[in-house]
Amino acid sequence: MKLSACTAILIISLVFGTQAHSQTITGAWKGKIGSIRTELKLVKKGDSLMGTSYYYSGKNNYRRYSIKGYFDPETNNVIWWDDVLLEEKGNGAGFSHKEPFLSVADFNCPGENKMLLEGKSSDKNDMDEQTGPVQMEKALGSSFPDEWDYVLDNYFVGANHPDVIDSVAGIAFVQPPVPDGFEGTLTPPIVRTDPSLKSARIPATSPVATPTPQIKTPPAAEQSPVGITDPVKSPESNTKKSPVQSLEQKFAGRTNKLQTVIPVTAEKIELRFYDNAQVDGDSIALFLNGRMLFKNIRLTEQSYTVMLNASDLGDDNELVMVAENLGSIPPNTSFMVAIVGDKRYEARLYANENSSALIRFVKQ
Known part of the structure; x- marks a missing residue:
């Protein structure tokens, strides 16, 4: 040798x-x-x-x-x-x-x-x-x-x-604020149990975009009698709601913040995603090197598992977790476990309406 x-x-x-x-x-x-x-x-x-x-x-x-x-x-x-x-x-x-x-x-x-x-x-x-x-x-x-x-x-x-x-x-080391900044990779808690795994499946149908509500123009108001004033209209009636963004638009429009780096030293990469702390309805989408892999992933106390093959990856790769919603307790948080050969890596991932969580996979 x-x-x-x-x-x-x-x-x-x-x-x-x-x-x-x-x-x-x-x-x-x-x-x-x-x-x-x-x-x-x-x-x-x-x-x-x-x-x-x-x-x-x-x-x-x-x-x-x-x-x-x-x-x-x-x-x-x-x-x-x-x-x-x-x-x-x-x-x-x-x-x-x-x-x-x-x-x-x-x-x-x-x-x-x-x-x-x-x-x-x-x-x-x-x-x-x-x-x-x-x-x-x-x-x-x-x-x-x-x-x-x-x-x-x-x-x-x-x-x-x-x-x-x-x-x-x-x-x-000064721990960065959470969720603002997302500059550091925090040390995650140890998973106490090994929950059963759910297979990662691409949903058969795309999410349905909610149409933007149309604001009707009210008819001209009649002349009010002397001494009587018109009621004050709610400012919401004159405010247009923002159009619903597609997942691709959310991915492109948000800033990626690196959370951790995973060395690729084996052919198979197993990723497990859990809700971090309290289950509050967080939903995420995953993009690999700019292409959407999975969407409508509901984070719970049981893992949602994704398998990657190293042969399908380049020398340097970006996996981005995009928040589809923020759940009932913002921001959208996930606890990720990566199994690469005999190595185990853990990280907390944070995403909100402005930033997405970035994980880089680098071949060694």
């Missing part, structure tokens, strides 16, 4: 300890994403990555995000994305792109003391908006001191414990 240079170095690091500690993905990385100077602090926790990113033109002009991602040690493929904007300093001059990134890269070791992340990036919320190449190199230290430095400096002497990593992540 042939091992890549990085894989071999990772094995050596486990055997020989501190001499190869620097040869891991955990650490500080410097370089560029697109044309923007970038510093990353990546921390491996199981197969997941946590940390922070800085996009800067100087020490006093930068944007800082918390980041999340995944690392596959078998293929050395890395995915990470900007999760929540933590800090913005300066006037933003020198930034050609101010939206959060999603990056896909190869972790490689061309030399004994050289480690690289090389790949490509895109707008986090739009895979079609490519933002340029990823060119990062492992660095000895950071130019931006923060709470993650403790983990990087002590990773092999206890700071790699999941509880320590989670605690450090919570220092700077």
